[in-house]
Amino acid sequence: MNQIICTYSSSLEVRNKDFKKRNFYKIIFYILSMISFFSFLYYLYFRYSLYNLEKVSKGILNSFGITSLYKSDSTYNVNFVSSEISLKGHDNISVIGVLEIKKLDITYPILSDISKEALRISPCRFNGPMPNMPGNLCIAAHNYKNGTFFSNLSDLKNGDIITIYDRNGNSVQYVVYDVLNSNANDLSSTNQNTDNQKVITLVTCYTLDNNFRTIVKAKAI
Numbered sequence: 001m002n003q004i005i006c007t008y009s010s011s012l013e014v015r016n017k018d019f020k021k022r023n024f025y026k027i028i029f030y031i032l033s034m035i036s037f038f039s040f041l042y043y044l045y046f047r048y049s050l051y052n053l054e055k056v057s058k059g060i061l062n063s064f065g066i067t068s069l070y071k072s073d074s075t076y077n078v079n080f081v082s083s084e085i086s087l088k089g090h091d092n093i094s095v096i097g098v099l100e101i102k103k104l105d106i107t108y109p110i111l112s113d114i115s116k117e118a119l120r121i122s123p124c125r126f127n128g129p130m131p132n133m134p135g136n137l138c139i140a141a142h143n144y145k146n147g148t149f150f151s152n153l154s155d156l157k158n159g160d161i162i163t164i165y166d167r168n169g170n171s172v173q174y175v176v177y178d179v180l181n182s183n184a185n186d187l188s189s190t191n192q193n194t195d196n197q198k199v200i201t202l203v204t205c206y207t208l209d210n211n212f213r214t215i216v217k218a219k220a221i
Contacts, residue, residue, distance in 0.1 A: 093118055097131035098165040099139065104152045110139060110164075123149065127190045128201075131166035132220075136199045138190045143204040143214070150204035154179065154214045157160050162218050164200060173220035181206050182213050189215045 024043035097110040110131060114124035131137060141150040156162075160176045182189065189201050198220035206212035 001207075026200050031063075048162065050052045086127075096125065096167060099123055099171045100163040100165070101156070101160075103160050104155065107150070108141070108149070114140060121204075126203075128192060131164045132165075132168075132172045132198060134171050134194065134196045134198055136194050136201055137164070138203065143206075150202065153202060153204050154181075154206075156216050161221075162186055162200065162202070162216075172198060173221045174198070175219045175221050176216055178215075178217040180215050181216075182215050184211050184213055186213075189217065 018040045018089045024062055050119045063204055093115070094112045098107060099110050100107045108122050111118050111122050111124045113129050114126040118124050119140065119142055123139050125131075125137065126140050127136070127138040129135035129137055130201070143149065143151050143153070156176050158179065162174045162176065163171055164174065165171045180189075200218050202216040202218075204214050
């Protein structure tokens with residue numbers, strides 16, 4: 001009789017353990033499913049946000065247009081960024097030119113100043129002269145690894161052409177002469193000693209690592 005009771009008790013313990021194990025696996029499955037679901041929703045939101053920012057940038061570009069923005073008139077004032085775009089205290093940011101890189105299939109307005117909010121909209125001037133003036137015009141943009149902004153900057157090679165349109169009706173072609181990766185603290189590429197030559201420096205994050213930068217140097221042809 002005692003043997004029967006012991007056998008029954010042992011069997012019950014095994015079933016309880018199996019039940020607890022199945023419940024544990026179910027809980028883990030539900031947790032992983034929820035994490036996957038919300039991660040997917042976040043990914044969709046992130047992509048949608050990038051899409052909207054790209055629309056804002058293209059909207060700025062289209063609202064001016066090459067023919068209207070670049071009049072052959074030295075008194076022509078560059079339009080300020082639309083008031084509909086919130087730049088949080090940077091209302092004086094304006095469009096000072098247009099950057100075109102046909103090899104990468106990108107054309108973006110160049111914003112006059114840099115801020116976290118402005119960088120989310122378009123490439124920004126962070127050092128140097130106005131477009132197509134002697135000196136080293138330094139332009140920064142995000143690397144989202146999705147083909148927009150400076151995502152494919154590292155694909156440029158020596159000899160590739162970059163075109164900068166300025167606000168005085170001029171377009172200048174620049175030929176790439178150096179493509180390099182640099183530590184984020186290395187600011188030597190922004191040096192303004194160009195012997196009165198027109199130089200541009202394009203800067204973005206190296207992949208998604210904020211500690212390194214991809215830098216492209218080009219000089220006027």
